Amino acid sequence: MEICYQIVIRLCHFVMVRARPSNREGVRFLLHTSSLGETGMLAQLTSRRFTLYPWLAALLISALVLPLLPPPSARASETPTAATRALCKNNRAWCLAEGLLTPPYHTPATLTETARWGKGGILAVAYMPDGNSFIVGSATGLGVYSVQQTSQPPRWVPFEEPFTYANLEVSLDGQYVRLSNWEAKRVYAIADGQRVSTNVQTNWPTLREGISYPLEASAPDQSKKFISYMEYMGENGHYLLDGEKAIREVYDIETQELLYTFQDPLRAMGPEEYSEPEGCEISFFSYCGNAYTPTSYAPYKANFSPNSQTLAVLYRVYASTRYSNLRVYDATNGNLLTMIGGLAQPVMDFAYSPDSQSLLVAFTNGAIQVWDLEKNIFTYSAWHFSSYALEVQYSQSGKFIVIQRPGLVEIRRQRDNALWARHEANGFALSPIADIAVLAHTDGQLTYLNIETGEIIRQVQAHKRRIFAVAFSPDGQLVATSSEDCTIRLWDVETGNFLHLFEQTIVNAYGEPxxxxxxxxxxxxxxxxxxxxxxxxxxxxxxxxxxxxxxxxxxxxxxxxxxxxxxxxxxxxxxxxxxxxxxxxxxxxxxxxxxxxxxxxxxEFEPPNDLPSSCWLTDITNPSGSLIYGFGYAEHEGQICVISASTLSLVELIEVAPTHSSNYVSLVGLTLAPDGKQLLATLSNGTFVSYDVNR
The missing domain is CATH 2.40.10.480 (Thrombin, subunit H)
Structure with a gap:
C-alpha cells in the first residue's frame, strides 16, 4: 500500500506547491502522521514554507483518504532502510527531529565519507567493435582507452556499486557491456556506467572463446576448433608418475579430423615452487604423497583472432592468477609465435583487436600492453589499475599514504590521494620520526628512501636472499630485518652499519624424526x-x-x-x-x-559479553579515545562498527562495501592517520574509502 501513500502525498504537494512561506509545523505533522519517510518527498516538502489555506486543504485530503488505507509497511520506529539513510545523510538533524532515524542511526555522524579512490584490479578486457578504443574493466568501473589518442588518460566510467565478474563482452553497437560471473550477469551503458536490463535491445557477439573446462574455442571462419583437457593416467591405466598432463589439440570442425597437437613444452611445478617455503630446512611437507605430485601449466582461456590466423592461449597453474602466461600460436600449424608474461608478470586477460593485428594484454599488477603481433613488440603500455593491498600505513607526517601491493610499494599524497611514486619492493617500514621509508627487496637489499623527494638515502646489501620483514625501533634509530637466508639482523639507521644477529630458533613442528x-x-x-x-x-x-x-x-x-x-x-x-x-x-x-x-x-580469547553483535573490536580509536572503529561481519558485513569505548554500545554503522551474492568486494582493513582526523578503509579489490573523523 505504499503506492497509495505516494498518491496522497503527491496530491497534497500539488495543493501546496505554489504556497507562500508560513506555517511549517503543520506540514511536519502531516508527514509524520503518514510516515512517508521513505518516499523521497520529504526533501521537497521541507524545503518550502506554506500558507495556512493550502495547508488546510492538504490536511483535509489526508484526513479523508488516509483512514481508508491500512497502516504503512514501514514506520519510523523500525530500522531505517537504505532510502531513508540516503535521504538523511545530509539532513541528519531534521531526520532526528522527525523520528526517522532510530538507534544506532540517530547519533550525529561520527565519520564523513570524503572520497572513494583507486580503480582496483583488472578483471577483463575487450576491444570496441570499431577498433578505435578498448575497455579495461575492474569491479568498480570501466576504463575506456582511445587507440588514436594514446597520450590521453582513459575515460573512467564508474559503477554505482562494485561487481565482480570473469567475462566482459561489448555489444555490437558499442553501447553496452555485459559482465558475467558464475552466478549473475549485468549490463551497463558504456556512456555513463548506468546499469540497464539484461534484456536491453541490442545484439551481442557470438561467444567463440573457451573459458570453461574441458576448454574449447572455435575459429571465426568455422574451419577449426581448439580443444584442451587434463590427462592423469598413462596408456597402462596407471596414474602418471610425473603428474598431470595438459592435452592440446586442434580439429577440423567439419570432418572432426585431428589437424595437429601442440609441441611447445609446458612447465610442471612442484609444491615447493608454488607454495611458500615452510622453514629453513623444510620447504614443503605433507603426510599425503599425492601432495608432492607436480602440477602442470594448463590452458585456462583460448581465443582465435578474428581472421582465424592466430590462436592465443592463457595458461595457469591451478587456475591461479599468480602463475599465468600468454602464448600466441600460428593457427595453421600450432607453432609458437610469442610468449607474454610469466612468473615475474602474470597475465590476467587478453583480447584481439577487430583487425587481428594487435593483442591487448592485461596483467595482474594493473598494467596493460598492446602488442603488435606482426612485429612481436608492444607498442603501448599504461598502468592505471592496481592489485590488492597487503598493508597500508601513513607516513610520520601524515602527508603520504604508503601501500604494499604484491611486489610493489605504492606511495600516494594524502590530501588528494594522487599517485606519488611506485617502487619494486616486497616489504617496507616507516620511520616514526621522519618521512623516511625502508624498502625490502627480493635480492636481500635494503633501500632507505626519502618519501617526499624520492631521493635514495642509502642502499645496503642486508641479506643474501629475499627479505621477509623489516621494522623500525620506536626511536627511529634502529632497523631489524629477517630473511629467507635464515638470519635476523639489526642495523644502525644513521650509518647503515650492521650491528648484530639475533639468535635463531629451531623447532620440530611435525614431531617426526x-x-x-x-x-x-x-x-x-x-x-x-x-x-x-x-x-x-x-x-x-x-x-x-x-x-x-x-x-x-x-x-x-x-x-x-x-x-x-x-x-x-x-x-x-x-x-x-x-x-x-x-x-x-x-x-x-x-x-x-x-x-x-x-x-x-x-x-582463549573471549570477546566482551556486551559487545554489539556481528562486530569485531580493533585497537583503532578516535583522538579522544571515546570511540572504537571495528569491523562488521555476518549481518554487518562490509560495515564499520563505531562503538563506544566506555559502554561498548553500538554508536553508528558505516556502510563501506555493499554486500550481496553477486558482489565479492569486502572491507579488509582500517588505518587511522597520525593526527586522528582521517580514517582509511581498505577494500579487497585494492580500492579505498577515505573518511573524515568528526568526533
Whole structure:
C-alpha cells in the first residue's frame, strides 16, 4: 500500500506547491502522521514554507483518504532502510527531529565519507567493435582507452556499486557491456556506467572463446576448433608418475579430423615452487604423497583472432592468477609465435583487436600492453589499475599514504590521494620520526628512501636472499630485518652499519624424526619502552629477543590445528594469524592470548559479553579515545562498527562495501592517520574509502 501513500502525498504537494512561506509545523505533522519517510518527498516538502489555506486543504485530503488505507509497511520506529539513510545523510538533524532515524542511526555522524579512490584490479578486457578504443574493466568501473589518442588518460566510467565478474563482452553497437560471473550477469551503458536490463535491445557477439573446462574455442571462419583437457593416467591405466598432463589439440570442425597437437613444452611445478617455503630446512611437507605430485601449466582461456590466423592461449597453474602466461600460436600449424608474461608478470586477460593485428594484454599488477603481433613488440603500455593491498600505513607526517601491493610499494599524497611514486619492493617500514621509508627487496637489499623527494638515502646489501620483514625501533634509530637466508639482523639507521644477529630458533613442528628446522620470521615488531623485539613465523611460532644482545627471551610454539578453514585436515596446519595488543601487554596467536613480557599463555580469547553483535573490536580509536572503529561481519558485513569505548554500545554503522551474492568486494582493513582526523578503509579489490573523523 505504499503506492497509495505516494498518491496522497503527491496530491497534497500539488495543493501546496505554489504556497507562500508560513506555517511549517503543520506540514511536519502531516508527514509524520503518514510516515512517508521513505518516499523521497520529504526533501521537497521541507524545503518550502506554506500558507495556512493550502495547508488546510492538504490536511483535509489526508484526513479523508488516509483512514481508508491500512497502516504503512514501514514506520519510523523500525530500522531505517537504505532510502531513508540516503535521504538523511545530509539532513541528519531534521531526520532526528522527525523520528526517522532510530538507534544506532540517530547519533550525529561520527565519520564523513570524503572520497572513494583507486580503480582496483583488472578483471577483463575487450576491444570496441570499431577498433578505435578498448575497455579495461575492474569491479568498480570501466576504463575506456582511445587507440588514436594514446597520450590521453582513459575515460573512467564508474559503477554505482562494485561487481565482480570473469567475462566482459561489448555489444555490437558499442553501447553496452555485459559482465558475467558464475552466478549473475549485468549490463551497463558504456556512456555513463548506468546499469540497464539484461534484456536491453541490442545484439551481442557470438561467444567463440573457451573459458570453461574441458576448454574449447572455435575459429571465426568455422574451419577449426581448439580443444584442451587434463590427462592423469598413462596408456597402462596407471596414474602418471610425473603428474598431470595438459592435452592440446586442434580439429577440423567439419570432418572432426585431428589437424595437429601442440609441441611447445609446458612447465610442471612442484609444491615447493608454488607454495611458500615452510622453514629453513623444510620447504614443503605433507603426510599425503599425492601432495608432492607436480602440477602442470594448463590452458585456462583460448581465443582465435578474428581472421582465424592466430590462436592465443592463457595458461595457469591451478587456475591461479599468480602463475599465468600468454602464448600466441600460428593457427595453421600450432607453432609458437610469442610468449607474454610469466612468473615475474602474470597475465590476467587478453583480447584481439577487430583487425587481428594487435593483442591487448592485461596483467595482474594493473598494467596493460598492446602488442603488435606482426612485429612481436608492444607498442603501448599504461598502468592505471592496481592489485590488492597487503598493508597500508601513513607516513610520520601524515602527508603520504604508503601501500604494499604484491611486489610493489605504492606511495600516494594524502590530501588528494594522487599517485606519488611506485617502487619494486616486497616489504617496507616507516620511520616514526621522519618521512623516511625502508624498502625490502627480493635480492636481500635494503633501500632507505626519502618519501617526499624520492631521493635514495642509502642502499645496503642486508641479506643474501629475499627479505621477509623489516621494522623500525620506536626511536627511529634502529632497523631489524629477517630473511629467507635464515638470519635476523639489526642495523644502525644513521650509518647503515650492521650491528648484530639475533639468535635463531629451531623447532620440530611435525614431531617426526629428522624434521627439525630453523624457522623463518615473516613479521617483526619492536615493543615500545622495552628492550624487546618480537617476531612471528614458521608453523605459528613466536619469538621474543633482547634488542641489545640478540639473545632469545622466550619462544611460543603453536600446536597443529584440528580444523583448518572449517574442515578436518590430515596434513597439519598451524595458526597463521598474529596480533599485538601493546596497551594490554598481550599478543594473540589464533584464538589464544599470551603475556607479552613472559610469553605465558593466558587462555582463549573471549570477546566482551556486551559487545554489539556481528562486530569485531580493533585497537583503532578516535583522538579522544571515546570511540572504537571495528569491523562488521555476518549481518554487518562490509560495515564499520563505531562503538563506544566506555559502554561498548553500538554508536553508528558505516556502510563501506555493499554486500550481496553477486558482489565479492569486502572491507579488509582500517588505518587511522597520525593526527586522528582521517580514517582509511581498505577494500579487497585494492580500492579505498577515505573518511573524515568528526568526533
Amino acid at each position: 629428522g624434521l627439525e628446522s630453523r624457522i623463518f620470521i615473516r613479521s617483526l615488531a619492536f615493543i615500545p619502552g622495552h628492550n624487546q623485539l618480537i617476531g612471528f613465523g614458521s608453523w605459528g611460532t613466536m619469538v621474543s629477543w633482547n634488542v641489545n644482545s640478540g639473545a632469545t627471551q622466550y619462544v611460543v610454539a603453536s600446536e597443529p590445528l584440528e580444523y583448518y578453514n572449517g574442515m578436518m585436515t590430515l596434513n597439519p596446519h598451524f595458526p597463521d594469524n598474529f596480533a599485538l595488543d601493546i596497551r594490554q601487554n598481550r599478543f594473540y596467536i589464533g584464538n589464544l592470548m599470551y603475556d607479552l613480557t613472559s610469553g605465558e599463555k593466558l587462555g
